[in-house]
Amino acid sequence: MDKVVSTAAEAVADIGDGASLAVGGFGLCGIPSVLIAELKQSGVSGLRCVSNNCGVDDWGLGQLLGGGQIARMQSSYVGENKEFARQYLSGELEVELTPQGTLAEKLRAGGSGIAAFYTRTGVGTQIADGGLPWRYDANGEVALASPPKETRTFEVTEVGPDGDAVSAEHEFVLEEAISTDFALVRAWKGDRHGNLVFRTTSRNFNPLCAMAGRVTIAEVEELVEPGELDPDEIHLPGIYVTRVVELTDEQAADKRVEKRTVTPTETKEA
Structure with missing residues (x-):
């Protein structure tokens, strides 16, 4: 020990x-x-x-x-x-x-x-959609970009402005x-x-x-x-x-x- x-x-x-x-x-x-x-x-x-x-x-x-x-x-x-x-x-x-x-x-x-989890962070950006430059070449061109990630829609219950429970569908991105x-x-x-x-x-x-x-x-x-x-x-x-x-x-x-x-x-x- x-x-x-x-x-x-x-x-x-x-x-x-x-x-x-x-x-x-x-x-x-x-x-x-x-x-x-x-x-x-x-x-x-x-x-x-x-x-x-x-x-x-x-x-x-x-x-x-x-x-x-x-x-x-x-x-x-x-x-x-x-x-x-x-x-x-x-x-x-x-x-x-x-x-x-x-x-x-x-x-x-x-x-x-x-193994993985869903989050709303990054939805609608290159984090989820892919294309974020990971590596450039010597000429400044993108040599390797991030791949698109799996997304899924979930119904989420939140507290509305009046304190009432409000359900709405939101898109989430899968992060490994x-x-x-x-x-x-x-x-x-x-x-x-x-x-x-x-x-x-x-x-x-x-x-x-x-x-x-x-x-x-x-x-x-x-x-x-x-x-x-x-x-x-x-x-x-x-x-x-x-x-x-x-x-x-x-x-x-x-x-x-x-x-x-x-x-x-x-x-x-x-």
Whole structure:
């Protein structure tokens, strides 16, 4: 039951070329930065990553992207990474943009044994109709586009403006679940059995990505012994976690902010 490994390098040693990864975090909040750095050092290539975004140019998944180690990204937001845009538009990177809520549910479904689900999100757009550019060629032409997805009409009962139940037919699009070879996540606390606790907003996509990975590796800022975590405070049970890496104090403190903004100080006249 002891899932702790001694180093991050040992934890990611079996992630090979072409592997699929679900990577937790939102922006730079809660990303498994130490595990990502070890993947960069390993030189593994052709990775197919699923993550809300791809970090920034010099941190997070942006490090792997800058080294040409990512072949495909499935994300909901990519606006903070210039190298991402360059690779996508030049045909070096395949990209599947997915609505954020849909991406979260696809990961959750993958970890729950649900093959697919219907949602109204994306109906009437290229998400459902197909034609969303996944990959460009060197000339800027679309080399690969998304296929159309199955749609179906359901009768849905909603609450009307007067508080009355109103039934209406709506179109839904079928979205398939996501499961990956590996998942990389970061937690605030974890025990040797893999039970994890996430701190405030760093919870974000981490539990969902952990559920979706067939092999899930968690880096934890504080490692505790089994039984020290109150069952009610555990956000992700250890059944989803394969390996645990304890971070050093320095690694745990190395957290970055995408854009630091401050409120201007008002200058009072003397």
